[in-house]
Amino acid sequence: MASNPITRFLCAPFWVYPRLELATFWKRPLNIIMFALFALMAFGFVAGGVQVRAGSADTGGPKLAMNAAFNLAFVDVLTFALFLPFFVAVACGMPVLLDFDRRIHRLIAATPLSHLTYAMSRFAGAIAVVALILGAWLIVQIGLYQLWPIDETERTRAAFSLSAYVVPLLLFALPLSVFTGGLSMWLGVRTRQPVLVFALPVVIVVSGIFFVWNFSPEWLPHWVDRLMMALDPTGVRWFMNTFIEEDRGVAFYNSATVAPDALFAFSRIAFVAVGFAAVWATGRRLERTEHRDLRVGNITQLLADAQRAQDARGETQHASIAARGGNPAAIVQVPGFVFSTLHVFALETRALLRSPGVWLFGPLILLQTWATTSFRDGPLDTELLMTTGTGAAGAFNTLTLLLCFLTLFYTVESLVREERCGLSAIFRAAPVSTAAVLAGKVLANAMLALVIIGAASLAIAIVLAVQAFKTGIIIPLQASVLLLVLGVLLAPTLIVWCAFTAFLYALLRNRFVVYGVALGVLIATGFATQFGYLNWLTSWHMWSGVQWSELDRLAFMWDAMVMNRLVALALAGFFIVATLSMWPRRLPDLRAVADRIRPASLLRALMFPAIAAMPVVVLGVYAGKAIRDGYQGAPQRDAQRAYWKRNSQTWEDVPSLALDAVDAEVKLFPQTRSLEVTGTYTLRNPHLKSVAEIPLSVGAHFVSSEWTVNGVATDPTKNDQPLPSIENRSGLYVIQPLQPLACNESLTVSFKLVGALPNGWSRSSAGASEFVLPSGVVLTSFTASFLPVLGFVDGVGIDERNGRDAREYPLDHWKTRVDPGFGPAWSTKVRLMVEGPDDWIINVVGVEKESTQQDGRRRTLWETEHPVRFFNIVGGPLLASKGESTTVFHDARTAHNVPAMVSALDAARKNYSAWFGAYPWTNLRVTQFPALAGYAQGFPGNISFSEGIGFMSLPVQSGDDDDDSDAGELDVAFYIVAHESGHQWWGNIVTPGKGPGGNIISEGLAEFSALMLLHHERGEKQAATLRRRWEAQYVQGRSADNERAINRIDGSRPGDQVVTYQRAGWAFWMLRSVMGEAAMLAGMQDFVVRWRDGVAMEGGLDFPLIEDFLASLRPHAPDSAAFEAFVNQWILGTVLPEFELTVEATELDGESYIVRGTIQNIGTGEVNVVVRVEGEVGADKITPHSDSVVAVAPGEPIAFEVRCDFVPARAVVDPDVALLLAGRKRSEKSLAKP
Structure with missing residues (x-):
């Protein structure tokens, strides 16, 4: 047997530790925790339906196979990236340090095991255990994904394939484990600091979550994207950007396998090599240091x-x-609490400051904070101006996660330091109170938090300074804001987390079990946050709870935030008291254990923790009740479901009456967030059939009273009232006149409403779309925020439990009479008396008739010049900036883009009137509101505009189209104002119909109008940049299995939004090229003339869909065949070209060059596309180029040839961004010099 080669191989010294680890791994709690966590993750993914976003949203449509290779790789790569680095780091990095702590590392030299073999053996043993755990998890995963019962109308299951389960382990888990394990082992041995074992996992996870995995703006060069893929050890960026970011359709995901490309394969090999090199370096380090x-x-x-x-x-x-300073001084008295705390604090702080981890993580945090604040993407991947508040709020989540990791590791290592050094018995016997010991250690770890927060604050200061240098815009650093956000709001999270960590150690008394349980808590918290299970009571980390607005400055939910922080501090107090009651100062014998579990002893031990728990209970009950009573509480959600359940079958699709007139008085009280409304509606029946019941929807935040119908008082709270009456049907107020209203008969309804908006706390959100606040007011007639809405409101009370599939409209729906897509069919004459603070500017649809001021309040009467379908109230303590015929109302702190916005308003009013038809209203205004929501809405003459979608964008000056100086820049403030101004025509003057293709008229034409205006006013380079950004949003946001043609989009399916906005805007721009600008504008003017205010038909007014728009354009098309071919592909079809460019040869022909190659359309559609060969940019900043137009259809490659008189450097497909296509960056090729 001794001569058997296999036996000799297995008995070699190298296999000592692998055999030992495999024989004893089941005894280690951390290994059990790892297996349990991975198994729970697999269960959560299966039961929760976490999978690749693919498949039809319709019941019974094509669905993703849950066990398809791509879906398994998707869930596996997320699991490995988020959790595997921590467990591998512990498994590989800690054993050698534990050998140091146990003083057995010196024995290695007396064995046949060399230090290099020792390191390799230790590493192999750790990796073997990790592999065994992953193998056991793989069995659980196979069982869940193959046997879990499914609803075949929602999910499917493919045939079993073992490779689908194993390949992700080889592609992602193996390289990540070797790389993380090897480097963690080397860091631990090199520094002798257990905390630094976790440095690499923290860097990988934090940088991945906040930067590496999701930072992919359209302007990012393709080579940088590829480089980031190669440098990501987890493989998440490569997998997501290669396969998931652009939806490839369920057919692909169900049939294809995950195959690495050359770059990814090489990078994985490199990571494995680096991991093994780190293990070798560890052995060499031990050989050099352990002989003395x-x-x-x-x-x-x-x-x-x-x-x-x-x-x-x-x-x-x-x-x-003697070498350490001599004998310590004798203690002659028991030190007090303060002295002991300060002494422990000083010792721990000295150890902490000597730790290289502080000086490693400090710069890393500075770099991470700088990255997250410097590369904050605004609308359309544009740059944002940073303020102290936005910087601190943007860094809040990053610092929370990072400091939770760091304080976990540092706190645990601080608590076990004496045990590791062999001083635990002496230390615990010292005459120092447990409270002083723990307080000193916690305060020392607070120093770590201060260093990290200081680094983050320094990063914010640096970004502000660089921003001022580059732009000339000086935004001061506000220390008070930093103290508020990164101090007052962040500190309770760290305090409760440190207290919880100490509590876990006192309870479990095993640092590795504490690590496992604490990581499990963080993971559970993350999932609960992601899926919306947490609220202001339970969100101990307040993740995403800090939503900064320069106007509101956290005032919106300040009470809820304060209570959340108080609950966290109270919970920390409970953990501290519980920790002190359990902290081990001596090893108990069996008799001591028996004494402690006696009822009297047990009650005494529980008394102080019970007292400490009382503040938690009291504050928790108060916070829970406030959340429940708030506008997102369970009673409100139940009321909304009752509204839908009671009324949807009766009132859905019932034609509404005409609201001929609104006469109301609205009193706003911003300091109390309340409003009072007294109003009268004049309702008319425009239908041939008599109407006996008329529905009104009243906001749930209102208490209503003083209802009258034609002057007769009625009480909706009472049943069986004589006619005329109003019945409250679960929030829908149904008016019953004395006699049914015949055609064109009218009635008046009066009411008084009193309420608050928002009415109480949110559930967890720090934002809202409509509100009355000290920082501003936003109220619209789209909802019942300040006036009742006529009719039943679709969508209220619908959730996943009662949701239905999207409606299927008949193909000829546009030929029938179509109701309006939003708002009433008949216009309304509006008269509003609005009262508010006298130092506010409050704008309302219409013109100002009179204004009076008394007792610090201002009353202003507003009347519409022409009847309108929608109206709003928006305002606040703002300033006015006037243009030639327009005005922008804004806060002085956010005035950086106001000149561009005024310019856009003036240009839009002038150009749109010439292009589409005369502007009918006197006013055209933009009014800013706080960034509690990120939207703008174009009401007639009164555009409400969020602070967060243009006001704080980096200002851009119009450049010269003759050079590349402004290439890639986009004046997003100008563009958004142009889009919302477009809604004056597309949405207000012409209201779209309800049905497929209807909202395209509102949003798609507004996008096209904004692109046209940007093209004419800011130049083609900015217009091309906008089209590239649209293209990226569309390609990345589309749902291949749900996408329908533009004329079949109704906004109810996944991916409909990017078709409604970006694809439609693109399609109309390309149609402009087909028709010519003059011809297209002539057709659009005809469309406005025909459909202005709707078309009267039998049964009511008819409103247009996209086919009606095409009918107006068709007579103006110079080339009917080209027009129809384009419409059939791009508007009535779903084509999306994608080109694969191959350059076969670059030759010198005399004094010119010839570039030959092929281009293949691997997408869909028959198109003519430009292939351009470019040279290097010259001294005049002009790029020489030569073009060739190629007709490409799906299928075989098409040859092209481009001749140029300069040295070719690049080949580019569609260089002028004239064609919507997928994979634009992939179709650019660098050319080798001939």
Whole structure:
């Protein structure tokens, strides 16, 4: 047997630790925790339906196979990236340090095991255990994904394939484990700091979540994207950007396999090589250092110093004691709490500051904060101006996660330091209270948090300084805001987390179990946050709870935030008291254990924790009740479901009456967030059939009273009232006149409403779309925020439990009479008396008739010049900036883009009137509101505009189209104002119909109008940039299995939004090229003339869909065949070209060059596309180029040839961004010099 080669191989010294680890791994709690966590993750993914976003949203449509290779790779890569680095780091990095702590590392030299073999053996044993755990998890995963019962109308299951389960382990888990494990082992041995074992996992996860995995703006060069893929050890960026970011359709995901490309395969091999190199470096480090104790220093010098100390003091001291400063002073009295705390704090702080981890993580945090604040993407991947508040709020989540990791590791290592050094018995027997020991250690770890927060604050200051240098816009650093956000709001999270960590250690008394449980808590918290299970009571980390607005400055939910922080502090107090009651100062024997579980002893032990829990209970009950009573509480959600359940079958699709007139008085009280409304509606029946019941929807935040119908008082709270009456049917107020209203008969309804908006706390949100606040007011007639809505409101009370599939409209729906897509069919004459603070500017649809001021309040009468379908109230403590015929109302702190917005308003009013038809209203205004929501809405003459979608964008000056100086820049403030101004025509003057293709008229034409205006006013380079950004949003946001043609889009399916906005805007721009601008504008003017205010038909007014728009354009098309071919592909079809460019040869032909190659359309559609060959940019900043137009259809590659008189450098497909296509960056090729 001894001569058997296999036996000799297995008995080699290298296999000592693998055999030991595999024989004992099941005894280690952390391994059990890892397996349990991975198994729970697999269960959660299966039960929760977490999968690739693919498949039809319709019941019974094509669905993603849950066990398809791509879906398994998707869930596996997320699991591995988020959790595997921590467990591998512990498994590989800690064993050698534990050997140091146990003082057995010196024995290695006395064994046949070399230090290099020792390191390799330790690493192999750890990786073997991780592989065994992953193998056990793989069995659980196979069982869940193959046997879990499914609803075949929602999910499917493919045939079993073992490779689908194993390949992700080889592609993602193996390289990540070797790389993380090897480097973690080397860091631990190199620094002898257990905390630094976790440095790499923290960097990988935090940088991945906040930057590496999701930072992919359209302007990012393709080579940078590829480089980031290669440098990501988790593989998440490569997998997402290669396969998931652009939806490839369920057919692809169900049939294809995950195959690495050359770059990814090489990078994985490189990561494995780096991991093994780190293990080798670990062994070499041990060989160099462990033959002598480098900490002792020069032995001769040490003995000489000891002799001199002995001669000077006249007493004998041990050499090592002398080297450390002599015998400690004798203690003659028990130190007090404060003295003990300060002494422990000083010792721990000294150890902390000597730790290289502080000086490693500090710069890393500075870099991470700088990245997250400098590369904050605004609308359409544009740059944003940063303020102290936005910087601190943007860094809040990053710092929360990072500091939770760091304080976990540092707190645990601080608590076990004495045990690791063999001083635990002496330390616990010292006459120092447990409270002082824990307080000193916690305060020392607070120093770590201060260093990290200081680094983050420094990063914010640097970004502000660089921003001022680059733009000339000086935004001061506000220390008070930093203190508020990164101090007052962040500190309770860290305090409760540190207290919880200490509590876990006191309870479990095993640092690795504490790590596992704490990581499990963080993971559970993350999932609960992601799926919306947390609220202001339970969100101990307040993740995404800080939504900064320069106008509101956290005032919106300040009470809820304060209570959340108080609950966190109270919970921390409970954990501290519980920790003190359990902290181990001595090892109990069996008798002591028996004594402690006696009822009297147990009650005494529980008394103080019970008292400490009382503030948690009291504050928790208060916060829970406030959340429940708030506008997103369970009673409100139940009321909304009752509204839908009671009324949907009766009132859905019932034609509404005409609201001929609204006469109301609205009193706003911003300081109390309340409003009072007294109003009268004049309703008319425009239908041939008599109407006996008329529905009104009243906001749930209102208490209504003083209802009258034609002057007769009625009470909706009472049943069986004589006619005329109003019945409250679960929030729908149904008016019953004395006699049914015949055709064109009218009635008046009066009411008084009193309420608050928002009415109480939100559930967890720090934002709202409509509100009355000290910072501003936004109220619209789209909802019942300040006036009742005529009719039943679709969508209220619908959730996943009662949701239905999207409606299927008949193909000829546009030929029938179509109701309006939003708002009433008949216009309304509006008269509003609005009262508010006298130092506010409050704008309302219409013109100002009179204004009076009294007792610090201003009353202003507003009347519409022409009847309108929608109206709003928006305002606040704002300033006015006037243009030639327009005005922008804004806060002085956010005035950086106001000149561009005024310019856009003036240009829109002038150009749109010439292009589409005369502007009918006197006013055209933009009014800013706080960034509690990120939208703008174009009401007639009164555009409400969020602070967060243009006001704080980086200002851009119009450049010269003759050079590349402004290439890639986009004046997003100008564009958004142009879009909302377009709604004056598309949405207000022409209201779209309800049905497929209807909202395209509102949003798609507004997008096209904005692009046209940007093209004419800011130049083609900015217009091309806008089209590229649209293209990226469309390609990344589309749902391949749900996408329908533009004329079949109704906004109810996944991916409909990017078709409604980006694809439609693109399609109309390309149609402009087909028709010519003049011809298209002539057709659009005809469309406005025909459909202005709707078309009267039998049964009511008819409103247009996209086919009606095409009918108006068709007579103006110069080339009917080209027009129809384009419409059939791009508007009535779903084509999307994608090109694969191959350059076969670059030749010198005399004094010119010839570039030959092929281009293949691997997408859909028959198109003519430009292939351009470019040279290097010249001294005049002009790029020489030569073009060739190629007709490409799906299928075989088409040859092209481009001749140029310059040295070719690049080949580009569609260089002028004239064609919507997928994979634009992938179709650019660099050319080798001939």
